[in-house]
Amino acid sequence: MTQAAPLLSVRGMIKRYGEATVLDGVDFDLSPGEILGIIGPNGAGKTTLMECLVGLLSADGGEVRLHGEPLPAARRREAMFYLPDGIAPWSDQPVWRATGLFRELHGLGAEREATVVRRLELKPVLAKRVSELSKGYRRRLLLVLALLTPQPILILDEPFDGFDLRQTLHVMDLLREVAAERALILSIHQLKDAERICDRLLLLDAGRRLGLGTLADLAAQAGAAHADLEEVFLGLTH
Numbered sequence: 001m002t003q004a005a006p007l008l009s010v011r012g013m014i015k016r017y018g019e020a021t022v023l024d025g026v027d028f029d030l031s032p033g034e035i036l037g038i039i040g041p042n043g044a045g046k047t048t049l050m051e052c053l054v055g056l057l058s059a060d061g062g063e064v065r066l067h068g069e070p071l072p073a074a075r076r077r078e079a080m081f082y083l084p085d086g087i088a089p090w091s092d093q094p095v096w097r098a099t100g101l102f103r104e105l106h107g108l109g110a111e112r113e114a115t116v117v118r119r120l121e122l123k124p125v126l127a128k129r130v131s132e133l134s135k136g137y138r139r140r141l142l143l144v145l146a147l148l149t150p151q152p153i154l155i156l157d158e159p160f161d162g163f164d165l166r167q168t169l170h171v172m173d174l175l176r177e178v179a180a181e182r183a184l185i186l187s188i189h190q191l192k193d194a195e196r197i198c199d200r201l202l203l204l205d206a207g208r209r210l211g212l213g214t215l216a217d218l219a220a221q222a223g224a225a226h227a228d229l230e231e232v233f234l235g236l237t238h
């Protein structure tokens with residue numbers, strides 16, 4: 001029996017800056033409904049991988065396939081939406097205008113926008129300017145925007161940054177619902193968060209894939225069967 005092709009398949013992703021190889025042939029697959037976490041020490045190549053993946057940065061090697069078909073860099077944005085960390089789109093506009101503009105851009109109905117705004121509890125700040133938002137509310141706005149996109153794959157850089165524990169758990173529930181219809185790639189520094197939400201983890205270090213799999217897979221690789229992700233991380237990275 002032939003196995004169905006993964007939703008996304010990435011092979012041999014390479015990125016160099018001059019003499020420095022910052023992605024050294026990274027491979028992974030993503031299945032429908034999956035939440036894949038990218039973890040790794042500072043400078044491991046997490047942002048570079050996401051940017052090469054969506055075609056924002058030109059890679060020096062590697063292939064990306066969608067449902068088994070080659071997906072050239074110029075067409076990646078049809079399939080993937082990337083939400084970088086720390087941006088404040090339309091910063092001089094009120095929040096309601098920013099969400100409305102984004103919704104119109106993607107041809108969605110006002111009802112969908114209202115639902116997402118309600119789920120992310122953005123209502124109290126709709127009249128504020130984007131530039132005036134606190135870090136947590138700016139993060140909520142960015143997530144609203146991400147959830148108003150039609151792409152089947154969402155790539156979110158630090159989606160829980162700026163949230164307290166209760167908010168993080170709330171947003172995790174929401175992302176889990178979203179993943180039922182799409183697939184998510186999340187770059188996460190907080191390993192406790194990554195352990196909670198991710199189905200599988202891609203551990204990068206110095207541009208190389210150190211591990212790929214469930215926490216149990218990575219723990220076995222680290223030779224510490226019942227370790228948590230923090231112990232695995234410390235065991236496998238330098």
Ligand SMILES: Nc1ncnc2c1ncn2[C@@H]1O[C@H](COP(=O)(O)OP(=O)(O)OP(=O)(O)O)[C@@H](O)[C@H]1O
Pocket residue numbers: 017022040041042043044045046047048049
């Ligand atoms: N424009 C650039 N020119 C040269 N080197 C770069 C450039 N951008 C990134 N790098 C290098 O590429 C490597 C990977 O960086 P990247 O930002 O992808 O890491 P990261 O895992 O996202 O790090 P962090 O956890 O600190 O955000 C680092 O060594 C970084 O210094």
